[in-house]
Amino acid sequence: MNIFKIIDEIQQVDGDAVERLQHASRRSFMTKFSRSMAAAAVPAAMGTIFNKAYAFTPGAIDVLKFALTLEYLEEEFYVKGTSAAGLIPAEYGVVFNQIKKHESQHVNFLKTALGAAAPAKPTFDFTAKGAFADVFTKFDTFVFLSHAFEDTGVRAYKGQAGNLMAKEDEPLLDYALQIHSVEARHAAKARYILSTIRGNTRIKPWISLNEGSPVEVYAGDDNTVQGGTDITGIGGKSLDAVTEAFDEPLTKDAVLAIAGMFIV
Amino acid sequence: MNKTTERLSLTNGSEENPVVDVVNRRFFLRSAGLAAATGAFFMQSCVKDHDLGPGGAGAVNLGTGDIGILNYAYALEQLEAAFYIKVLETPYAGMTDMERSFLTDIRDHEVVHREFFKAALGSAAIMGLSPNFTAIDFNSRASVLGTAKVFEDTGVSAYNGAGILLENPTYLLLAGKIVSVEARHAAIIRDLLMPNTMSFAGDDIIDMNGLDLLKRPADVLPAVAPFIYNSIDASGLPKP
Numbered sequence: 101m102n103i104f105k106i107i108d109e110i111q112q113v114d115g116d117a118v119e120r121l122q123h124a125s126r127r128s129f130m131t132k133f134s135r136s137m138a139a140a141a142v143p144a145a146m147g148t149i150f151n152k153a154y155a156f157t158p159g160a161i162d163v164l165k166f167a168l169t170l171e172y173l174e175e176e177f178y179v180k181g182t183s184a185a186g187l188i189p190a191e192y193g194v195v196f197n198q199i200k201k202h203e204s205q206h207v208n209f210l211k212t213a214l215g216a217a218a219p220a221k222p223t224f225d226f227t228a229k230g231a232f233a234d235v236f237t238k239f240d241t242f243v244f245l246s247h248a249f250e251d252t253g254v255r256a257y258k259g260q261a262g263n264l265m266a267k268e269d270e271p272l273l274d275y276a277l278q279i280h281s282v283e284a285r286h287a288a289k290a291r292y293i294l295s296t297i298r299g300n301t302r303i304k305p306w307i308s309l310n311e312g313s314p315v316e317v318y319a320g321d322d323n324t325v326q327g328g329t330d331i332t333g334i335g336g337k338s339l340d341a342v343t344e345a346f347d348e349p350l351t352k353d354a355v356l357a358i359a360g361m362f363i364v
Numbered sequence: 365m366n367k368t369t370e371r372l373s374l375t376n377g378s379e380e381n382p383v384v385d386v387v388n389r390r391f392f393l394r395s396a397g398l399a400a401a402t403g404a405f406f407m408q409s410c411v412k413d414h415d416l417g418p419g420g421a422g423a424v425n426l427g428t429g430d431i432g433i434l435n436y437a438y439a440l441e442q443l444e445a446a447f448y449i450k451v452l453e454t455p456y457a458g459m460t461d462m463e464r465s466f467l468t469d470i471r472d473h474e475v476v477h478r479e480f481f482k483a484a485l486g487s488a489a490i491m492g493l494s495p496n497f498t499a500i501d502f503n504s505r506a507s508v509l510g511t512a513k514v515f516e517d518t519g520v521s522a523y524n525g526a527g528i529l530l531e532n533p534t535y536l537l538l539a540g541k542i543v544s545v546e547a548r549h550a551a552i553i554r555d556l557l558m559p560n561t562m563s564f565a566g567d568d569i570i571d572m573n574g575l576d577l578l579k580r581p582a583d584v585l586p587a588v589a590p591f592i593y594n595s596i597d598a599s600g601l602p603k604p
Contacts, residue, residue, distance in 0.1 A: 191560050192560060194560065194561055194562055195560055195561075195562070195564070197562075198562040198564075198565060198566075199565070201574070202565060202570060202574040203574070204574075205572065205573050205574030206573075206574045208573075209573045209574060209575075254544050257540075258537070258540040258541065258544065261527065261536050261537060261540050262533040262536060262537060265531075265533060265536065270528045273527050273528050274524070274525075274527065274528060274578055275575060277523075277524040277527045277540070277543070277576075277578070278524055278575035278576045278577075278578050279574065279575060279576070280540065280543070280544060280576075281520050281523075281524060281543055281544060281546075281547040281576040281577075282547075282565055282570055282574055282575070282576045283544075284543075284544035284545075284547035284548050284551070285547050285548070285550065285551035285564055285565040285576070286551075286564075286565060287544075287548065288547070288548035288549075288551035288552050288564070289551050289552075289555060289564040289565070292552060292555065301465070304469065305466070305548045305549075305551065305552045306469065306473070306545060306548050306549075326480055326484075326538060326541070327480075327484050327534060327535075327538055328534075329483065329484070331476070331479075331480055331483070334476055334479045334480060334483070335472075335475040335476055335478070335479035337472045337475060337476050338472070341469065341472035341473060341475075341476055342476055344469065344472075344473055344545070345472070345473040345476040345477055345480075345542070345545055346476075346538075346541040346542065346545065347540075347541050347542075347544040347545055348541065349537065349540070349541070
């Protein structure tokens with residue numbers, strides 16, 4: 101069942117529904133709406149609210165636009181990868197189709213939320229001007245970029261959480277966190293596959309120190325200062341464990357620099 | 365009372381911790397935390413301030429505001445750490461090297477999380493909880509990994525649901541740093557159970573908008589209650 105379709109159908113039957121929603125004050129609407137309706141039913145109406153200027157904070161809208169750019173990139177990457185004949189071995193087909201499905205869902209979700217404010221999809225070059233020329237013909241290269249995109253996505257969403265703390269942005273913080281952890285699940289599985297096909301057990305589902313490539317994706321992930329305190333050696337655990345236990349954020353600029361390598 | 369003594373000495377040694385400084389400014393909270401740590405004063409303190417709440421007498425009171433949410437996370441991390449310590453102490457039959465490696469890493473991450481919260485909360489930290497693992501067959505791979513799956517998915521849902529309850533951006537970021545590691549754990553445990561299927565991010569947990577689980581404390585705590593002997597008083601936690 102497609103929830104967007106359902107909402108659309110409701111609006112066809114009850115054409116005044118949206119207009120009546122708009123008469124509610126923004127605050128009371130968001131409070132009642134976000135807490136009483138099933139999460140799955142929110143996005144279509146959320147987009148309607150946005151279009152009619154019952155908006156979230158400008159900072160939050162910027163976060164949504166930024167997130168949509170990343171999701172566009174991921175979606176197209178997996179659409180191309182899963183349709184490239186002979187690229188993905190049969191045993192991993194289900195995994196990458198599942199990831200593709202989620203990235204498409206994230207694109208639709210964010211586009212709906214942004215409505216008319218949604219940015220257009222950029223033109224992507226997944227070879228990064230030839231640096232990954234065999235991205236859709238060699239599985240190793242595809243998985244390598246998959247793990248890098250997923251880890252970047254995790255760091256990107258994490259870095260934006262603090263920009264969604266206004267009261268009226270509460271639903272968006274929920275959604276952003278829910279996407280964030282899905283990206284982390286993807287990252288773990290992509291890393292596990294990369295480790296398997298390369299026979300490299302040093303590549304773990306979690307990020308040790310700042311190990312990994314491209315280096316920009318893992319810069320600063322070896323941070324040991326948490327909440328203002330250096331926790332090196334805490335609980336008698338290794339530096340690997342201490343740094344694996346905390347995923348670090350990336351700034352928007354750092355993320356856009358990484359994504360920019362793949363945008364024409 | 366050994367645990368209490370240990371915690372108090374840890375508190376004295378961590379006074380310079382900036383996170384603890386934040387805690388220290390909240391004198392009321394510190395008092396509440398100490399009261400919870402020294403059972404004899406617990407009831408008196410609670411009766412004075414408010415009702416005993418659903419936990420009742422002797423319940424572990426998580427506290428209020430951000431400190432309450434951090435204690436909530438600390439409680440969950442205590443449970444996870446204790447579970448994986450036991451898993452590695454009594455490995456199930458047929459545990460592969462890969463499984464042992466993953467489970468050891470996960471244990472260490474959970475211990476790091478537990479110790480981090482304990483140090484950060486200082487004197488406001490709840491006591492060490494007593495886990496109840498009687499329902500788990502530690503000799504059985506299915507029982508161990510099945511429980512791990514529940515704990516990790518629960519952890520992800522709990523941190524996701526705690527985000528809007530936090531007021532301090534530093535704490536929100538910390539929760540974000542931890543939740544993605546829990547999600548990595550969840551994905552790998554799920555993949556060990558059902559290799560190379562959609563289970564690592566399965567349709568049973570990810571909805572049609574591609575959104576992961578999200579649960580508020582009122583839904584998480586009853587789910588983990590069977591695994592903890594202590595009763596938890598969450599009545600002071602922020603409400604969504």
